[in-house]
Amino acid sequence: MDDSAAAPESDLVDLTGLLLEALPSLGDAPLAHSIRRVLAESRSTTGTVVSGFESNI
Amino acid sequence: MVPITDYVLKVASRCNLACDYCYVYTMADQSWRSRPVLIAPETALTAARRIAEHAAEHRQPVTTVVLHGGEPLLAGVGLLDEIASILRRELGGVTGLDLRIQTNGVLLDESFRDLFARHDMRVGVSLDGGQAQHDLHRFLPNGQGSHAAVVRAIRLLDRANYAGLLCVVDVDSDPVQTYEALLALDPPIVDFLLPHGNWSAPPPRRAAGDPRTPYADWLIAVFDRWYGVRSQETNVRLFQEIINLVLGGRSRTEQVGASPVAYLVIDTDGSYQQDDSLKSARAGEPETGLTVFGHPVDEVLRHPAVAARQQGIGALAGECQRCPLVRVCGGGDYPHRFREDTGFGNPSVYCPDLQRLIRHIAARVRADVLAGAGR
Numbered sequence: 001m002d003d004s005a006a007a008p009e010s011d012l013v014d015l016t017g018l019l020l021e022a023l024p025s026l027g028d029a030p031l032a033h034s035i036r037r038v039l040a041e042s043r044s045t046t047g048t049v050v051s052g053f054e055s056n057i
Numbered sequence: 058m059v060p061i062t063d064y065v066l067k068v069a070s071r072c073n074l075a076c077d078y079c080y081v082y083t084m085a086d087q088s089w090r091s092r093p094v095l096i097a098p099e100t101a102l103t104a105a106r107r108i109a110e111h112a113a114e115h116r117q118p119v120t121t122v123v124l125h126g127g128e129p130l131l132a133g134v135g136l137l138d139e140i141a142s143i144l145r146r147e148l149g150g151v152t153g154l155d156l157r158i159q160t161n162g163v164l165l166d167e168s169f170r171d172l173f174a175r176h177d178m179r180v181g182v183s184l185d186g187g188q189a190q191h192d193l194h195r196f197l198p199n200g201q202g203s204h205a206a207v208v209r210a211i212r213l214l215d216r217a218n219y220a221g222l223l224c225v226v227d228v229d230s231d232p233v234q235t236y237e238a239l240l241a242l243d244p245p246i247v248d249f250l251l252p253h254g255n256w257s258a259p260p261p262r263r264a265a266g267d268p269r270t271p272y273a274d275w276l277i278a279v280f281d282r283w284y285g286v287r288s289q290e291t292n293v294r295l296f297q298e299i300i301n302l303v304l305g306g307r308s309r310t311e312q313v314g315a316s317p318v319a320y321l322v323i324d325t326d327g328s329y330q331q332d333d334s335l336k337s338a339r340a341g342e343p344e345t346g347l348t349v350f351g352h353p354v355d356e357v358l359r360h361p362a363v364a365a366r367q368q369g370i371g372a373l374a375g376e377c378q379r380c381p382l383v384r385v386c387g388g389g390d391y392p393h394r395f396r397e398d399t400g401f402g403n404p405s406v407y408c409p410d411l412q413r414l415i416r417h418i419a420a421r422v423r424a425d426v427l428a429g430a431g432r
Contacts, residue, residue, distance in 0.1 A: 025429045028288040031422060034297055038306040049307035050319030052063045054390065055334060056123045056159035057181035057221040057248050057294065 058358050059367050060115035063320035064108055065333060068096045068140060069127040070325045074161050075198045078225060080253045080392075081127065086336035086343070095132050096325040101140045104323045104349045105147035111354035112152035119153040124178075125322075125333075130164040134172050141176040157181065157220060161195065163203050165210035170218070179220040182211055184242070186224060186235035194227065211242050221246035221292075228262050228271040232278040240290055248294035249276060251312070253337035255395035256406050265406055273413035280418060296418065302385040303419045304426075313411070315387035317367035321357060323349060329357045331366070338395040366391065374402045385419075386411050 026032035041049065070092035072082065081089055093100075112120045122144055124137065132140070141156060148154045158173070159181040173180055184207055185191040192202025211219070222244040224235065239247050251272060254260025262271045276295070283293050298308045308314020311332070322330040322343065327350055330343035345360045357363055365372050373388040380386065388394060389405025396403050405411060 026425070029286065030284050030289045030293075030296070031300065031425050031429075033289055033292070034300040034304060034422075035426075037297070038301055038304040041301075041306050048059055048319075049309060049316050050059055050062060051311045051314070051316040052121070052309055053065050053123060053320045053322075053333070054248070054250060054311050055223070056065070056125060056157060057223050057246055 058355075058364070059317040059319050060117060061111060061319055061321050061354050061358065062117060062119070063121040063123070064104075065123045065125045065320060065322040066096070066101070066104060066140070067092075067126060067322065067324045067333075068101075068124050068129045068137065069131040070094055071131060072126060072128040072161070073131060073163055073197065074128065074195055074203055076195045078194055078252050080334050080337040084253065084337040085258070086340045088336070088341070088344075089127070093325040095136060096140070098136070098139055098143070100325070100327045100349065102143050102147070103327060105143050107349045107354055108144075109147045109151045112148065114355065117152045119155055120148060121155040121157065121320075124156075124158040126159075128161055128164070129158050130160050130169060134168045137169075138172055138176075141172075141178065145176070155179070159183070159223070160210075161203065162207040162210035163197075165213060167213065170213050170215060173218040174215050178218060180214055180218050181220040181223055182207060182214075183223045183225075184208075184211070184239060185227065186230060187238035190227065190230045190235055190238070194225070208242065219245060221248070223248050223250060225250050225252055226272060226275060227252075228275045230275075232275045233282045236279045236282055244291050246292040246294055248310075249279065251390065251393065251407055251410075253334055253392055254406055255338055255393055256403060257395065257397040258337075259406055260393075263406060263410070268409050270410045270413045272407060272410035273417070276410075276414050277417050280414070280421075284421060299385060299415060299418050300422055303415070303422050308387065312390050313385060313387055313415075315369040315373070315384065317369060318363075318391075319367075321354065321363075329354075331360075331362055332391060334390070334392045338392050338401075339397075374404055377404050380404075380412075382412060382415050385415050 070089045071094055157179045162182045188204040191204040195203050222239050226249050252260045256265045259265050280296050298310050298313050302308055302314050308316050322333045327348045329345045329347045335342040347357050370383055377383050377388045389407055389411050393405040393407055394401045394403045
């Protein structure tokens with residue numbers, strides 16, 4: 001799989017080619033968790049991401 | 058049309074607390090007074106069959122059902138057991154069931170704990186911080202605080218059933234102390250909710266049009282405490298969603314982002330409603346006029362107000378559509394856009410706070426991503 005091709009676009013942070021390079025140095029920090037999620041979502045083929053009810057967790 | 062994946066099933070329309078900010082009891086809509094106190098088993102059965110029918114039609118691998126209130130534990134162990142059994146039976150073989158409950162925790166005892174374990178039910182608890190802070194807003198009708206009972210309940214929960222904590226922001230509290238009081242209870246996830254309000258009935262300390270940003274200031278203090286650790290202590294949903302959006306992903310909560318809304322509320326009388334928190338805006342606002350007894354879920358999806366909330370950025374106010382932050386902000390939470398004269402076609406009453414919070418988070422993330430990549 002071409003990971004750079006899967007990198008999502010953003011209005012605010014240009015991530016082209018950066019996410020996977022950044023990940024190892026971030027360890028277990030909150031940003032590393034976020035990067036793992038955005039990478040997983042960008043590769044996912046299972047339907048639309050939707051909003052759920054906020055008054056529950 | 059995006060199928061519904063999450064249902065909020067109201068099992069009790071009353072509450073044993075009298076929280077001063079509650080959107081169900083203290084704001085515009087007072088329809089709780091005419092609802093059945095508890096959902097009837099036959100209503101729950103009909104709702105479960107509608108949910109299963111929709112899941113089958115759209116081949117949904119997983120459906121989430123949140124048992125909600127009022128206070129759902131007022132339904133008692135017996136009725137909750139029956140409802141959970143109905144849901145498992147009717148949805149079994151059709152879709153996976155992610156069964157959840159959101160409680161104030163006060164009534165939670167060993168018998169409820171065992172019920173949650175038996176039904177693999179994930180439990181979210183509402184807690185506003187340490188004792189003094191929590192008891193300021195979340196009290197019994199006699200004025201007695203609920204913090205001690207809630208903390209005891211959280212400690213009683215099996216880890217496997219402990220979903221996390223919901224906290225409503227009070228900008229007069231100490232943000233870091235509040236966060237750390239939640240953290241002390243080792244939650245898998247925390248979320249901070251903005252108190253409901255709108256342009257016509259602004260939230261506390263948020264005068265409409267005031268450029269000051271008390272909510273952003275409060276949340277930024279928490280964000281910096283949460284984000285600045287080497288090893289994540291807990292997940293904070295609002296911050297993770299904003300970071301995800303800043304990085305080009307999509308949101309799974311209505312507070313930010315413009316993902317289509319894919320949940321429905323089913324009240325104790327079997328009526329389908331949109332976002333429950335619209336009760337904060339105008340009496341009757343969440344109503345669809347449709348019920349589980351007469352209408353399949355697909356019909357609710359064709360309701361104009363439900364459909365409008367699946368249209369993303371295109372359905373936002375022009376001012377929002379021109380904003381460079383729109384993809385992250387998404388216009389903010391829907392009830393917060395309301396104005397008596399113009400309805401929901403406005404930016405959020407929290408617009409200055411949202412802008413400042415998003416820009417702060419984006420700046421920190423940008424710096425760290427670039428530093429991590431050695432640029």
